Amino acid sequence: MSSIEELKHLQISLQDISDATNNFAKENCIGLGGYGKVYKGESEKYGTIAVKRLSRNREEHSQGDREFKTEIALLSNYKHENIATLLGYCDEDGEKILVYKHESQGSLDKHLKSADLTWTQRLKICLDAAHGLKYLHHDVAPEHRTMHRDVKSANILLDENWKAKISDFGLSKEGPANVHSSFVISNACGTLGYIDPEYFYSGKLTPKSDVFSFGVVLFEVLCGRPAYVKVDRQFFFSWVQKHYKRQTLNTIIHSSLLEHSNLGSLLRFSTIAYQCLMNGEERPTMKKVIEQLQKALDHQLAPSRPWSHDDDYAALHQRQSRCVFPVKLLFFTLI
Structure with a gap:
């Protein structure tokens, strides 16, 4: 540096x-x-x-x-x-x-509730941000990597073409690269509602800490609401985790997305978002997140029927999980 x-x-x-x-x-x-x-x-x-x-x-x-x-x-x-x-x-x-x-569209948090921001646009924004985090975690230099420590929708800027850019690196930390299970001990910091609970309590900072925060952002994009606002006296991420496990995400997804979104795209997106919130070792890398987000975008761009309010979410969720997700992940999808 x-x-x-x-x-x-x-x-x-x-x-x-x-x-x-x-x-x-x-x-x-x-x-x-x-x-x-x-x-x-x-x-x-x-x-x-x-x-x-x-x-x-x-x-x-x-x-x-x-x-x-x-x-x-x-x-x-x-x-x-x-x-x-x-x-x-x-x-x-x-x-x-x-x-x-200056990025003319401002920060992502300002657009979460917008009915004008389509599902395709939201997917592309998430993919852009994921590529930015992958660069920090894997590509900044051969001998080290960077943990952002304050990933949130307010720190994702959008240019005139809605291309996303990660910003605000004042809290970032560098750590060794290519070392299995390496971590940095630091005082936990960031923004409540986005901070990885494991990092918060242990002080062990790894790239997976950013992955957790990014999972929160993915659910913000899906639900159209900011994570810093508690829901039913609990953190936003706890709230969406419960809905995912109960297979009732359709009740909290942004209403404007349901009528114009491909079912397979929504299910793949929500699954990788949920996996980002799992325990540290079980979380995907940003490379894996990009792979799944790209597939969610491919589903959205493929000719297929949109979500219907008559769809049985639980049955469709299970069927989609069996069809498109690796067997290794099936347990996490269905719990």
């Missing part, structure tokens, strides 16, 4: 950022988080930009100097179509600012 001293070429002056955002004008503020505010700006050199301005009061935000430097060092080395593009940074006059390419 590059040190920030090696990345001076990425520095952008505070004056240039101020000019691009009209001196951080209120009307240009497009986001607010624990770290501070995000502004939209127009730069002569970079075009439309997103400016993350960390709060100057260090007690008010969760990202400090270490996270600021981590994000710069990591994103300056990551080149992938499904990873957010860092254009530069500013560390001047007490300001710590990160500058990204």
Whole structure:
């Protein structure tokens, strides 16, 4: 990982950022988080930009100097179509600012409830994000891999063509690659509702911790609701797990998807999403997740009848499981 001293070429002056955002004008503020505010700006050199301005009061935000430097060092080395593009940074006059390419459709969490976002679009967005996570887990370098630690729909950005990009790497950790069952001990962090319970209680961070969080995102996409909102006084992931086991997912799937979605696609998608939430060793890798999501997309694009409200979900779920899933996974599908 590059040190920030090696990345001076990425520095952008505070004056240039101020000019691009009209001196951080209120009307240009497009986001607010624990770290501070995000502004939209127009730069002569970079075009439309997103400016993350960390709060100057260090007690008010969760990202400090270490996270600021981590994000710069990591994103300056990551080149992938499904990873957010860092254009530069500013560390001047007490300001710590990160500058990204602006993605015009914003973050995925803003679109979960939308009836206009079709099932095909949702599948492609999930596939894009999965490719981004696979890159982190397997392809960033031969000697190490990266665990994101804060995978959630709010950290998946969408460009003008609805292509997804993983963002917000301030909490990310690197670990050794190609070592069986390797893990990193760290204080559990992330966003409640998305954090892997095993990581939360043990502090053992592995790529499978991200897989759990991504499984939560998959169910957010399927159900059209954010995971940070508890349901029936329980975490969202516990709620969807119960519905999956009872084979009643059809009662909580986003209503606009049921009439226009291929049955096989929905079943394959929900099965891989559920497997992401299983115990750590039983969870799939991101390579396996991509394989199953691609098959879900292939089912959706194939000529076949859509879901019907008259369908018996339990019977169809079992029949589909027997037909298309490996015998090894059948037990997990039917419990």
